[in-house]
Amino acid sequence: MIAVRPSSLSSLQLVALASAALVLLPLIYITTLALSADPAVWSRLWTTRVPELLWNTISLAGAAVLLALLLGVSTAWIVTRCDFPGRRLWEVALVLPLAMPTFVLAYVFNYLLGFGGPVEALWQMLAGPQARIFSPQSFLGVTVVMGLATFPFIYLLTRSALLNFNVSFEEVARTCGASPLRRIFSVTLPLLRPSIVAGVALVILYVVSDFGAVSLLRYQTLTYAVFQQMTGQLDNQAASILSVLLVILALLFLVTERWFRRKSRFYQTAGRYRAPQRIQCNWLQTVGLTASLAMILGAAFGVPVCLLILWSLSPEALAILDARFFGFVWNSAVLATLAATAGVLVGLPLAYLASRKPTWLNTGCLQAAYAGYVLPGPVAALAVLVLCLNLIPVVYGTVLVLIIAYVLHFLPAGLQSLEPAIQQITPNLEEVARTLGLSARQTVRQVTLPLIRNGIIVAWVLIFLQTMKELPATLLLRPVGLDTLAIRVWLEASEEYYQLAAPSALLIVLVGLPALGLLLSRDWRAA
Amino acid sequence: MSRSLHKAHRTTPRTNYHPLIGIITTCIVLLFSIIPNIAGAAADQLTVYSGRAERLIKPALDEFTAKTGIQIALLSSGTTELVNRMKAEGDRSPADVFITNDAGSLELARTAGLFRPLSMREIERAIPPQFRATDNSWIGLSGRFWIITYNTRMVKPDQIKSLLDLADPIWKGKLAIPNAGSEYLHAGVSVIRASIGDDRTKKFLEGLRDNAGTQVYQKSSQIVEAVAKGQVALGIVNHYYVYRHLATQPASPIAVVMPDQQEGGMGAIMNVAGIGVLKHTPRVEQAKLLVEFLVAQAGQKIFADLDKEYPLHPEVQADQALVERKSFRAAMVPLAKLAELRAPTLRLIEQVGMR
Secondary structure: OOOOOHHHHHHHHHHHHHHHHHHHHHHHHHHHHHHOOOHHHHHHHHHOOHHHHHHHHHHHHHHHHHHHHHHHHHHHHHHHHEEOOOHHHHHHHOOHHHHOOHHHHHHHHHHHOOOOOHHHHHHHHHHOOOOOOOOOOOHHHHHHHHHHHHHHHHHHHHHHHHHHOOOHHHHHHHHOOOOHHHHHHHHHHHHHHHHHHHHHHHHHHHHHHOOHHHHHOOOOOHHHHHHHHHHHOOOOHHHHHHHHHHHHHHHHHHHHHHHHHHHOOOOOOOOOOOOOOOEEOOHHHHHHHHHHHHHHHHHHHHHHHHHHHHHHOOHHHHHOOOHHHHHHHHHHHHHHHHHHHHHHHHHHHHHHHHHHOOOHHHHHHHHHHHHHHHOOHHHHHHHHHHHHHHHOHHHOOOHHHHHHHHHHHHHHHHHHHHHHHHHHOOHHHHHHHHHOOOOHHHHHHHHHHHHOHHHHHHHHHHHHHHHHHOOHHHHHHOOOOOOOHHHHHHHHHHOOOHHHHHHHHHHHHHHHHHHHHHHHHHOOOOO | OOHHHHHHHHHOOOOOOOHHHHHHHHHHHHHHHHHHHOOOOOOOOEEEEEOOOHHHHHHHHHHHHHHHOOOEEEEEOOHHHHHHHHHHHHHHOOOOEEEEOOHHHHHHHHHOOOEOOOOOHHHHHHOOHHHEOOOOOEEEEEEEEEEEEEEOOOOOHHHOOOHHHHHOHHHOOOEEEEOOOOHHHHHHHHHHHHHHOHHHHHHHHHHHHHHHOOOEEOOHHHHHHHHHHOOOOEEEEEHHHHHHHHHHOOOOOEEEEOOOOOOOOOOEOEEEEEEEEEOOOOOHHHHHHHHHHHHOHHHHHHHHHOOOOEEOOOOOOOOOOOOOHHHOOEOOOOOOHHHHHHHHHHHHHHHHOOO
């Protein structure tokens, strides 16, 4: 508005347009590539791979959501509605699995549940030497890994909803004589629905776009198939077709979620908010609750981390901690820094313009930037690859391509914290600064930027973290000699060299922890 | 938004430089800090794109560096992926040398005009002509055979004679196979097609697909592990993975069948790992030195002893544990033909719907 001079506005506008183009062009290219593919390739894919892949992807997403719901909602209810020693500790600890990338969890479970692994050995002691457990490389195995990796999303959202909603609704139901079960199903759960739906959407997008776990557990989903087609075929026709299907699938989920959210809005009746009474637990209940929480958290975080530490201390693992290893650490850190900085620089003008000057053009640019949501890693890689080959072949095979892919892929994550940060500042402050004689540039630098500093930090950290964990795009686009920690984990783990993968995996988890803390201390949703 | 952070900022002195400049400078500095890792920075550093597993090729390259002082930057990735990449990079490719595990891919790279023909006496002396391109633009380095590996507690050696037996429904759920994207599967299926025709190959692949179910692996070493643990009874792999496994775990209940040696059988499926020098490279001399090192007896011995492959140099002995090379015959399909057979092979594999 007034805060921005027309000339700088147009240059900002140019930047925003360029950013939107950066996101949209690859998507357009990949779609044209798919549409111009030989019809024979289409029909062959439809009759052979597509039905299986679609079914695998959708059923996995469904099953993972069920498991994550079960774990997330029940743990959230326990920590908000029960009172027992250690409750506060659990409340924080339950988000720890978010620091664990899916490929690390998958590789640990490959060992734990694997043929002749420790869990099977335990089971055989109980059920006889011929007893078998389900394989980690089955539908059930992948579901368990995905459910454990994603339940904290649902936990976080349900927990904050439970803390925020007014207990009087439940009390009214109780006075009217509803049984406890009926109260849960007709009052509590419906009230939680908006946050649960948001959590479910997060989980679905996460599962559908996951590459690390499904590739290590060899479970065929669309995302994994795109990667396989890119690495196994001499042209990218089939990969682009599968990519477009995947994008459509993700879009469908996203649209459904928006629709659900619009349908179900609940408002707090003003002024009558009371926090719920917590159920006081006796010692027996405390033991029961602690044991079940410990089991969930142990499976999702405790046991994997202990194993990683154990493996990292093995002589094989210690032997690889040389200059080469620290090179990988450095590469990861630099790439993540560059991607995070680029992401924030690209995201800021978009978010700023859309909230200060919400013309259709500006909001359109912002919405376009969110397209990265529906571009899973291999698809983003393919899109950037095709784009660069056609438009700017010079950069192909350089770090730049990789950075572009990261920005494209993780911009939505950054925007999610930049956008509300900017929206929270009233334009009045900027206007006051202008009236007091600051130039537009000075206003931005001395008023706007300091005010949204926390939003910027969170966005930066989020992109940094995601880039540290990124696997498929890095695998496909990395220049010579630029292996990252995530790549090393994946390469070693895919040949089942558990010990050799452990130090890198542990480091990724450790780097994730403080960042997780930073995010949670500010905004539980952002994680 | 935290108040304290906000206040803290207000009290810091205001500076007049543009914050963007600082950020961008830092980024550029960081970018350059990783550039020395990137190929081609050092004048005589060779950049090698390798489609072979890193642990199978790095020892040989390290020994080359130790001997000549020429540094090597190695990018290990999928073979087809790298061929695609070199094609896309064209003359700007940082790669000087391409090493991979499949003659078909080498031939494809040759027909795409990526390689430079070499005329070197060392090559002609060391490697028999059937293992290199007609114009020596790629040179085979080591031989490998498709073998059937089995768990000795679950299968008797006389139960299996031919690869084609593996399609028999009695092996349902007991067989591990490589995934549909692996080049050595493509090469093997190409040889089978050339030997027994498309229709029978299709039936065979359908049998494999049904018997393997979800036991489809990305890496040969995983198949060997699965057989050794008894998770499956049989697997199709390149021979050296079995011998490398046995070298570290001699007591493992695992053995090999050299398939299709019966009267009228197609013979064992052979492929070579090989090397090509890229056309545009300015470091021809260094690249030639690498080729020379790898085809010479010393280099060939690394492939024989460490990797357990069959060296192609006639005077270098294969590892004692391996099946004597003269005791079995290979399928009669020229290696260079694998390239033209590949596209229809891929179509067939996809038609069958292998994973």
